[in-house]
Amino acid sequence: MEIAENAALVVVDVQKGFDEEEFWGPRNNPGADENIASLIDAWKATGRPVVFVRHDSSKPGSPLRQGHEGNGFKEYVEKRRGQGSGAELLVTKTVNSAFYGTPDLRAWFEAQGVRQFVVAGIQTNMCAETTARMGGNLGYEVLFALDATYTFDLVGPWGWTLSAEDLARATAVSLHGGGFATVVGTEELVAAAGR
Template structure:
Protein backbone atom coordinates (compact mmCIF):
# COMPACT_ATOMS: atom_id res chain seq x y z
CA UNK A 1 0.00 0.00 0.00
CA UNK A 2 1.21 3.50 -0.86
CA UNK A 3 1.75 5.96 2.01
CA UNK A 4 -1.33 7.86 3.09
CA UNK A 5 -1.68 11.53 2.24
CA UNK A 6 -0.55 13.81 5.04
CA UNK A 7 -4.14 15.10 5.23
CA UNK A 8 -5.90 11.77 4.63
CA UNK A 9 -9.16 12.09 6.52
CA UNK A 10 -10.71 9.48 8.80
CA UNK A 11 -14.48 9.46 8.28
CA UNK A 12 -16.31 7.69 11.12
CA UNK A 13 -19.89 6.96 10.13
CA UNK A 14 -22.86 6.74 12.53
CA UNK A 15 -21.09 5.38 15.60
CA UNK A 16 -23.99 6.39 17.81
CA UNK A 17 -25.45 4.72 20.85
CA UNK A 18 -28.52 3.63 18.90
CA UNK A 19 -26.37 1.14 16.99
CA UNK A 20 -26.33 -1.00 20.14
CA UNK A 21 -30.14 -1.31 20.24
CA UNK A 22 -31.36 -4.92 20.25
CA UNK A 23 -34.02 -4.19 17.64
CA UNK A 24 -31.31 -3.93 14.99
CA UNK A 25 -30.62 -7.64 15.37
CA UNK A 26 -27.51 -9.78 15.15
CA UNK A 27 -24.33 -8.20 13.82
CA UNK A 28 -20.95 -9.32 12.54
CA UNK A 29 -17.42 -8.21 13.37
CA UNK A 30 -17.64 -7.76 17.17
CA UNK A 31 -14.16 -6.19 17.29
CA UNK A 32 -14.99 -3.39 14.83
CA UNK A 33 -15.16 -0.74 17.56
CA UNK A 34 -11.67 -1.67 18.78
CA UNK A 35 -10.32 -1.27 15.26
CA UNK A 36 -12.05 2.10 14.94
CA UNK A 37 -10.57 3.25 18.26
CA UNK A 38 -7.12 2.15 17.14
CA UNK A 39 -7.42 4.15 13.92
CA UNK A 40 -8.89 7.15 15.69
CA UNK A 41 -6.02 7.19 18.19
CA UNK A 42 -3.46 7.00 15.40
CA UNK A 43 -5.17 9.78 13.43
CA UNK A 44 -5.24 12.05 16.44
CA UNK A 45 -1.59 11.45 17.25
CA UNK A 46 -0.56 12.11 13.65
CA UNK A 47 -2.80 15.21 13.60
CA UNK A 48 -4.67 14.18 10.49
CA UNK A 49 -8.27 15.36 10.05
CA UNK A 50 -11.12 13.37 11.60
CA UNK A 51 -14.79 13.71 10.65
CA UNK A 52 -17.60 12.22 12.73
CA UNK A 53 -20.86 11.57 10.89
CA UNK A 54 -24.09 11.43 12.85
CA UNK A 55 -27.44 10.24 11.52
CA UNK A 56 -30.49 12.26 12.52
CA UNK A 57 -33.58 10.33 11.48
CA UNK A 58 -36.80 11.72 10.05
CA UNK A 59 -38.73 8.69 11.36
CA UNK A 60 -40.18 9.01 14.90
CA UNK A 61 -39.75 5.27 15.55
CA UNK A 62 -36.03 5.33 14.72
CA UNK A 63 -33.31 4.87 17.33
CA UNK A 64 -31.81 8.03 15.79
CA UNK A 65 -34.85 10.27 16.28
CA UNK A 66 -33.65 13.64 17.67
CA UNK A 67 -33.56 13.99 21.45
CA UNK A 68 -33.11 10.30 22.19
CA UNK A 69 -29.94 8.80 23.72
CA UNK A 70 -29.54 6.75 20.52
CA UNK A 71 -28.52 9.90 18.65
CA UNK A 72 -25.51 10.50 20.88
CA UNK A 73 -22.04 9.34 19.90
CA UNK A 74 -20.68 6.25 21.63
CA UNK A 75 -18.37 7.36 24.49
CA UNK A 76 -15.22 5.71 23.13
CA UNK A 77 -15.66 7.49 19.79
CA UNK A 78 -16.73 10.94 20.97
CA UNK A 79 -15.53 13.84 18.79
CA UNK A 80 -12.98 16.23 20.22
CA UNK A 81 -13.83 19.91 20.14
CA UNK A 82 -11.83 20.64 17.00
CA UNK A 83 -13.03 17.61 15.02
CA UNK A 84 -15.64 18.21 12.35
CA UNK A 85 -19.14 16.75 12.86
CA UNK A 86 -21.47 16.13 9.92
CA UNK A 87 -25.18 15.53 10.49
CA UNK A 88 -27.11 13.69 7.81
CA UNK A 89 -30.72 12.59 7.27
CA UNK A 90 -30.11 9.97 4.57
CA UNK A 91 -27.51 7.20 4.31
CA UNK A 92 -25.10 9.16 2.08
CA UNK A 93 -22.97 11.57 4.12
CA UNK A 94 -22.39 13.72 1.04
CA UNK A 95 -26.08 14.50 0.44
CA UNK A 96 -27.11 17.99 1.60
CA UNK A 97 -24.37 18.18 4.26
CA UNK A 98 -21.63 20.35 2.78
CA UNK A 99 -19.12 17.52 3.23
CA UNK A 100 -17.78 17.69 -0.32
CA UNK A 101 -17.12 21.43 -0.05
CA UNK A 102 -15.51 21.03 3.40
CA UNK A 103 -13.06 18.52 1.93
CA UNK A 104 -12.30 20.54 -1.20
CA UNK A 105 -11.64 23.75 0.75
CA UNK A 106 -8.95 21.86 2.68
CA UNK A 107 -7.53 20.16 -0.45
CA UNK A 108 -8.38 16.73 0.96
CA UNK A 109 -8.59 14.00 -1.65
CA UNK A 110 -8.17 10.80 0.39
CA UNK A 111 -10.88 9.41 2.68
CA UNK A 112 -10.52 6.45 5.03
CA UNK A 113 -14.03 5.27 5.92
CA UNK A 114 -15.05 3.23 8.97
CA UNK A 115 -18.32 2.74 10.84
CA UNK A 116 -21.80 1.44 10.16
CA UNK A 117 -23.83 0.06 8.55
CA UNK A 118 -21.55 -1.53 5.94
CA UNK A 119 -24.24 -2.05 3.30
CA UNK A 120 -26.11 1.15 4.07
CA UNK A 121 -24.43 4.40 5.14
CA UNK A 122 -20.85 3.16 4.67
CA UNK A 123 -21.57 1.87 1.18
CA UNK A 124 -23.66 4.89 0.17
CA UNK A 125 -20.98 7.33 1.31
CA UNK A 126 -18.12 5.38 -0.24
CA UNK A 127 -19.95 5.16 -3.58
CA UNK A 128 -20.55 8.91 -3.62
CA UNK A 129 -16.98 9.63 -2.58
CA UNK A 130 -15.62 7.46 -5.37
CA UNK A 131 -17.98 8.96 -7.93
CA UNK A 132 -16.95 12.47 -6.86
CA UNK A 133 -13.30 11.66 -7.50
CA UNK A 134 -12.00 11.11 -3.99
CA UNK A 135 -9.50 8.35 -3.25
CA UNK A 136 -11.69 6.23 -0.97
CA UNK A 137 -10.43 3.50 1.35
CA UNK A 138 -12.93 1.40 3.31
CA UNK A 139 -11.48 -0.43 6.30
CA UNK A 140 -13.17 -3.84 6.23
CA UNK A 141 -12.60 -4.88 9.84
CA UNK A 142 -13.58 -1.43 11.16
CA UNK A 143 -17.12 -1.70 9.79
CA UNK A 144 -20.05 -3.97 10.58
CA UNK A 145 -23.63 -4.71 9.63
CA UNK A 146 -26.63 -6.77 10.70
CA UNK A 147 -28.52 -9.81 9.44
CA UNK A 148 -30.63 -8.79 6.44
CA UNK A 149 -33.95 -10.17 5.20
CA UNK A 150 -34.31 -9.97 1.42
CA UNK A 151 -37.50 -9.33 -0.55
CA UNK A 152 -38.24 -13.06 -0.72
CA UNK A 153 -38.06 -13.35 3.06
CA UNK A 154 -34.71 -15.10 3.18
CA UNK A 155 -32.43 -14.06 6.05
CA UNK A 156 -28.84 -13.42 5.04
CA UNK A 157 -26.18 -13.57 7.77
CA UNK A 158 -24.47 -10.27 8.56
CA UNK A 159 -21.14 -11.80 7.54
CA UNK A 160 -22.44 -12.41 3.99
CA UNK A 161 -24.10 -9.00 3.73
CA UNK A 162 -20.84 -7.37 4.87
CA UNK A 163 -18.71 -9.34 2.41
CA UNK A 164 -20.96 -8.63 -0.58
CA UNK A 165 -21.19 -4.93 0.22
CA UNK A 166 -17.41 -4.62 0.41
CA UNK A 167 -17.08 -6.58 -2.84
CA UNK A 168 -19.46 -4.15 -4.55
CA UNK A 169 -17.37 -1.21 -3.35
CA UNK A 170 -14.09 -2.80 -4.43
CA UNK A 171 -15.30 -3.10 -8.03
CA UNK A 172 -15.41 0.62 -8.83
CA UNK A 173 -15.64 2.88 -5.81
CA UNK A 174 -13.02 2.19 -3.15
CA UNK A 175 -10.04 0.19 -2.03
CA UNK A 176 -11.00 -2.26 0.72
CA UNK A 177 -8.26 -3.06 3.24
CA UNK A 178 -7.79 -4.05 6.89
CA UNK A 179 -6.84 -1.89 9.87
CA UNK A 180 -3.42 -3.54 10.23
CA UNK A 181 -2.50 -2.57 6.68
CA UNK A 182 -3.35 1.06 7.34
CA UNK A 183 -1.37 1.12 10.58
CA UNK A 184 1.70 -0.81 9.44
CA UNK A 185 2.03 0.16 5.77
CA UNK A 186 -0.03 3.31 5.40
CA UNK A 187 2.63 5.82 6.38
CA UNK A 188 5.66 6.24 8.58
CA UNK A 189 4.00 8.03 11.48
CA UNK A 190 1.06 5.63 11.73
CA UNK A 191 3.46 2.68 11.46
CA UNK A 192 5.50 4.08 14.34
CA UNK A 193 2.36 4.55 16.43
CA UNK A 194 1.30 0.99 15.76
CA UNK A 195 4.71 -0.38 16.75
CA UNK A 196 4.79 1.64 19.99
CA UNK A 197 1.33 0.37 20.98
CA UNK A 198 2.33 -3.31 20.76
Protein backbone atom coordinates in the same frame (compact mmCIF):
# COMPACT_ATOMS: atom_id res chain seq x y z
CA MET B 1 -0.11 1.57 1.11
CA GLU B 2 0.35 5.34 0.92
CA ILE B 3 -1.70 7.52 3.25
CA ALA B 4 -1.66 11.20 2.31
CA GLU B 5 -0.64 13.72 4.98
CA ASN B 6 -4.14 15.19 4.80
CA ALA B 7 -6.11 11.96 4.20
CA ALA B 8 -9.38 12.22 6.12
CA LEU B 9 -10.93 9.56 8.33
CA VAL B 10 -14.72 9.52 7.97
CA VAL B 11 -16.31 7.87 11.02
CA VAL B 12 -19.88 7.04 10.03
CA ASP B 13 -22.76 6.82 12.52
CA VAL B 14 -20.98 5.23 15.50
CA GLN B 15 -24.01 5.90 17.69
CA LYS B 16 -25.40 4.36 20.88
CA GLY B 17 -28.65 3.42 19.15
CA PHE B 18 -26.87 0.66 17.23
CA ASP B 19 -26.37 -1.18 20.54
CA GLU B 20 -30.14 -1.79 20.75
CA GLU B 21 -30.00 -5.42 19.60
CA GLU B 22 -33.74 -6.01 19.94
CA PHE B 23 -34.29 -3.37 17.24
CA TRP B 24 -31.50 -4.31 14.81
CA GLY B 25 -31.05 -8.07 15.33
CA PRO B 26 -27.81 -10.05 15.07
CA ARG B 27 -24.65 -8.19 14.05
CA ASN B 28 -21.25 -9.26 12.77
CA ASN B 29 -17.66 -8.24 13.60
CA PRO B 30 -17.56 -7.81 17.39
CA GLY B 31 -14.07 -6.28 17.05
CA ALA B 32 -15.26 -3.32 14.96
CA ASP B 33 -15.48 -0.82 17.82
CA GLU B 34 -11.90 -1.50 18.89
CA ASN B 35 -10.74 -1.05 15.28
CA ILE B 36 -12.69 2.20 14.87
CA ALA B 37 -11.08 3.53 18.07
CA SER B 38 -7.61 2.52 16.77
CA LEU B 39 -8.18 4.41 13.53
CA ILE B 40 -9.36 7.55 15.32
CA ASP B 41 -6.32 7.38 17.60
CA ALA B 42 -3.94 6.95 14.65
CA TRP B 43 -5.50 9.88 12.77
CA LYS B 44 -5.51 12.13 15.84
CA ALA B 45 -1.88 11.21 16.68
CA THR B 46 -0.70 12.23 13.21
CA GLY B 47 -2.76 15.43 12.97
CA ARG B 48 -4.87 14.21 10.06
CA PRO B 49 -8.47 15.40 9.62
CA VAL B 50 -11.32 13.40 11.13
CA VAL B 51 -14.97 13.68 10.14
CA PHE B 52 -17.58 12.43 12.61
CA VAL B 53 -20.91 11.68 10.94
CA ARG B 54 -24.17 11.38 12.91
CA HIS B 55 -27.41 10.02 11.53
CA ASP B 56 -30.42 12.01 12.74
CA SER B 57 -33.21 9.62 11.81
CA SER B 58 -36.56 11.13 10.90
CA LYS B 59 -38.37 7.86 11.72
CA PRO B 60 -40.34 8.14 15.01
CA GLY B 61 -39.37 4.67 16.31
CA SER B 62 -35.72 4.72 15.31
CA PRO B 63 -33.08 4.39 18.04
CA LEU B 64 -31.14 7.04 16.05
CA ARG B 65 -33.85 9.73 16.22
CA GLN B 66 -33.02 13.14 17.63
CA GLY B 67 -33.91 13.53 21.31
CA HIS B 68 -33.33 9.82 21.97
CA GLU B 69 -30.21 8.74 23.87
CA GLY B 70 -29.32 6.44 20.97
CA ASN B 71 -28.73 9.45 18.71
CA GLY B 72 -25.52 10.26 20.59
CA PHE B 73 -22.09 8.91 19.70
CA LYS B 74 -20.80 5.87 21.57
CA GLU B 75 -18.68 6.87 24.56
CA TYR B 76 -15.35 5.82 23.05
CA VAL B 77 -16.02 8.11 20.06
CA GLU B 78 -17.31 11.02 22.12
CA LYS B 79 -14.22 11.06 24.35
CA ARG B 80 -11.94 11.22 21.28
CA ARG B 81 -13.72 14.18 19.70
CA GLY B 82 -11.89 17.48 20.04
CA GLN B 83 -8.56 15.78 20.74
CA GLY B 84 -5.38 16.13 18.67
CA SER B 85 -4.25 18.92 16.38
CA GLY B 86 -5.89 17.88 13.10
CA ALA B 87 -8.95 19.48 11.58
CA GLU B 88 -12.25 18.02 12.72
CA LEU B 89 -15.78 18.21 11.35
CA LEU B 90 -19.20 17.06 12.56
CA VAL B 91 -21.61 16.19 9.76
CA THR B 92 -25.26 15.43 10.47
CA LYS B 93 -27.47 13.68 7.94
CA THR B 94 -30.89 12.09 7.47
CA VAL B 95 -30.01 9.88 4.48
CA ASN B 96 -27.33 7.26 3.75
CA SER B 97 -24.53 9.33 2.25
CA ALA B 98 -22.38 11.65 4.37
CA PHE B 99 -22.07 13.76 1.20
CA TYR B 100 -25.75 14.72 1.64
CA GLY B 101 -25.25 16.01 5.17
CA THR B 102 -24.74 19.36 6.86
CA PRO B 103 -22.31 21.04 6.53
CA ASP B 104 -21.34 20.07 2.98
CA LEU B 105 -18.64 17.38 3.21
CA ARG B 106 -17.42 17.83 -0.34
CA ALA B 107 -16.95 21.59 0.14
CA TRP B 108 -15.04 20.94 3.37
CA PHE B 109 -12.81 18.36 1.65
CA GLU B 110 -12.10 20.87 -1.12
CA ALA B 111 -11.21 23.59 1.42
CA GLN B 112 -8.88 21.15 3.22
CA GLY B 113 -7.35 19.85 -0.03
CA VAL B 114 -8.49 16.31 0.79
CA ARG B 115 -8.34 13.86 -2.14
CA GLN B 116 -8.11 10.59 -0.16
CA PHE B 117 -10.30 9.38 2.69
CA VAL B 118 -10.90 6.29 4.81
CA VAL B 119 -14.39 5.06 5.72
CA ALA B 120 -15.15 3.31 9.02
CA GLY B 121 -18.36 2.95 11.02
CA ILE B 122 -21.89 1.60 10.92
CA GLN B 123 -23.58 0.04 8.96
CA THR B 124 -21.20 -1.64 6.54
CA ASN B 125 -23.74 -2.08 3.73
CA MET B 126 -25.76 1.06 4.36
CA CYS B 127 -24.28 4.47 5.23
CA ALA B 128 -20.62 3.36 5.19
CA GLU B 129 -20.97 1.76 1.75
CA THR B 130 -23.08 4.60 0.33
CA THR B 131 -20.55 7.20 1.48
CA ALA B 132 -17.70 5.17 -0.05
CA ARG B 133 -19.54 4.67 -3.36
CA MET B 134 -20.38 8.34 -3.66
CA GLY B 135 -16.81 9.32 -2.79
CA GLY B 136 -15.55 7.05 -5.56
CA ASN B 137 -18.04 8.57 -8.00
CA LEU B 138 -16.85 12.06 -7.05
CA GLY B 139 -13.25 11.15 -7.87
CA TYR B 140 -11.79 10.66 -4.39
CA GLU B 141 -9.41 7.84 -3.54
CA VAL B 142 -11.47 5.88 -1.03
CA LEU B 143 -10.09 3.30 1.40
CA PHE B 144 -12.76 1.19 3.09
CA ALA B 145 -11.73 -0.25 6.47
CA LEU B 146 -13.93 -3.36 6.38
CA ASP B 147 -12.95 -4.66 9.82
CA ALA B 148 -13.77 -1.24 11.31
CA THR B 149 -17.41 -1.57 10.21
CA TYR B 150 -20.31 -3.80 11.15
CA THR B 151 -23.87 -4.48 10.12
CA PHE B 152 -26.91 -6.61 10.91
CA ASP B 153 -28.83 -9.49 9.35
CA LEU B 154 -31.33 -8.16 6.81
CA VAL B 155 -34.51 -9.38 5.13
CA GLY B 156 -35.12 -8.31 1.52
CA PRO B 157 -37.72 -9.06 -1.15
CA TRP B 158 -39.47 -12.44 -1.31
CA GLY B 159 -38.29 -13.23 2.19
CA TRP B 160 -34.65 -13.43 1.12
CA THR B 161 -32.42 -13.05 4.14
CA LEU B 162 -28.70 -12.35 4.26
CA SER B 163 -26.59 -12.61 7.38
CA ALA B 164 -24.58 -9.62 8.53
CA GLU B 165 -21.39 -11.43 7.50
CA ASP B 166 -22.73 -12.14 4.00
CA LEU B 167 -23.77 -8.50 3.62
CA ALA B 168 -20.31 -7.31 4.70
CA ARG B 169 -18.68 -9.61 2.14
CA ALA B 170 -21.06 -8.40 -0.57
CA THR B 171 -20.15 -4.80 0.27
CA ALA B 172 -16.44 -5.60 0.12
CA VAL B 173 -16.77 -7.34 -3.24
CA SER B 174 -18.98 -4.60 -4.72
CA LEU B 175 -16.77 -1.73 -3.56
CA HIS B 176 -13.41 -3.32 -4.32
CA GLY B 177 -14.38 -5.31 -7.42
CA GLY B 178 -16.48 -2.44 -8.76
CA GLY B 179 -13.68 0.10 -8.41
CA PHE B 180 -15.47 2.38 -5.94
CA ALA B 181 -12.94 1.87 -3.14
CA THR B 182 -9.98 -0.20 -2.02
CA VAL B 183 -11.01 -2.51 0.81
CA VAL B 184 -8.33 -2.69 3.50
CA GLY B 185 -7.80 -3.67 7.14
CA THR B 186 -7.32 -1.51 10.22
CA GLU B 187 -3.86 -2.83 11.07
CA GLU B 188 -2.58 -1.96 7.62
CA LEU B 189 -4.09 1.54 7.78
CA VAL B 190 -2.70 2.29 11.25
CA ALA B 191 0.78 1.16 10.19
CA ALA B 192 0.66 3.25 7.01
CA ALA B 193 -0.62 6.33 8.87
CA GLY B 194 2.29 6.11 11.28
CA ARG B 195 4.98 6.08 8.57
